[in-house]
Amino acid sequence: MTDARDPLPDLSPGALFSCAGQVAIVTGAGTGIGRVSAAALGAAGARVVLAGLSESEPQVAADELVARGADAVGFDCDVTDAGQLAELIETTVARWGRIDTVVANAGAALDRPGAEDALERMDRMYALHVRAVAGLAERTLPVMADGGGGAFLVMSSLSGLRGNRVLSGYGVTKAANAQLVRNIAVQWGGRGIRANAISPGVIATDFARPITADAAAAEARLAKTPLGRFGTPEEVAGAVVWLASPVGAFVSGQNIVIDGGTLISD
Structure with missing residues (x-):
């Protein structure tokens, strides 16, 4: 505990949010929130593995980080x-x-209202948002714990915290991966692992284009968002760096909502 008479620690942003010396894995890192989160971790000093489907060209995203001075590699x-x-x-x-640090960001919204294969679509999202995240945790947490601990972050969604007319299966599986985070936090906290979820609202990426590029859908969503705008990937990436850095070291088992106030709006 720091006494009021003790010298203050280094409180500069560079110290508080430093990820220097870390090795971070980001999935779904070829595009959108994953790509920007990987770049932010690299800028904070981490060595970053950008994992993604081959068609998302994760190595291209990694090369962008290298050009900025980061140590990064892409992985299909x-x-x-x-x-x-x-x-x-x-x-x-x-x-x-x-x-x-692990950022389990890979995701897909596969719901189609009224589709005959609705349950099959939910199964595919469960495999991606829950089973794959559990598999990632199973393989990485022992390595992280043996190294002294670390941060396991899961990109959940506002859709996992609200009822959904369209994104029903997506919301169910995102709610499930947020619960997985809480379990990990309890099970692995004694070995230095902190686990947290991040739940973005509508962020201006290609993923959210069905909302942001549709005038009626955009107007309806913004009417429910107190800040009156969509979020940006860097606003989510900032939370990733916070939770991975020393200043986030006492945060675990939480679901950080980044939605411009949509969740609490009347």
């Missing part, structure tokens, strides 16, 4: 494939010897 990986997931972890440990 379908996280629902157990073999590819295991190879991702093995390759990371072989390259850098440790894992300190």
Whole structure:
């Protein structure tokens, strides 16, 4: 405990939010929130593995980070494939010897109202948002714990905290991965692991284009958002760096909502 008479620690942003020396894995890192979160971790000093489907070109995203001075590498990986997931972890440990931060960001909204294959679509989202995240945790948490602990972050969603007319299966599986975070926080806290979820609202990325590019849908959502605008990927990435950094070291088991106030709006 710091006494009021003790010298103040270094409170500069560079110290508080430093991820120097860390090795971070970000899934779904080729585009959108994942790409910007990986870039933010790199800018904070972490060495970053950007994992994503081959069509998202994660190596291109990694090259962008390298051009900015970061130590980064891309890795083609379908996280629902157990073999590819295991190879991702093995390759990371072989390259850098440790894992300190994991950002489980890979996701997809596959709901189609009235579709005959609605349950099959939910199964696919469960495999991506819950089973794959659990598999990622199973493979990374022991490595992180053996290295002294770290941060396991899951990109959940505002859709997991509200009822949904359209994103029903998406919301169910995002609610489930937020609960997985709470379980991890309790089960692994004694070994230095802190686990948290981040639940963005509508963020201006290609993923959210069905809302942001549709005038009627955008107007309806903004009417329910007190700040009256959509979020940006860097506003989510800031929370990723916070939770991965020393200043976030006493936060665990939480679901951080980044939605411009939509959740609490009347």
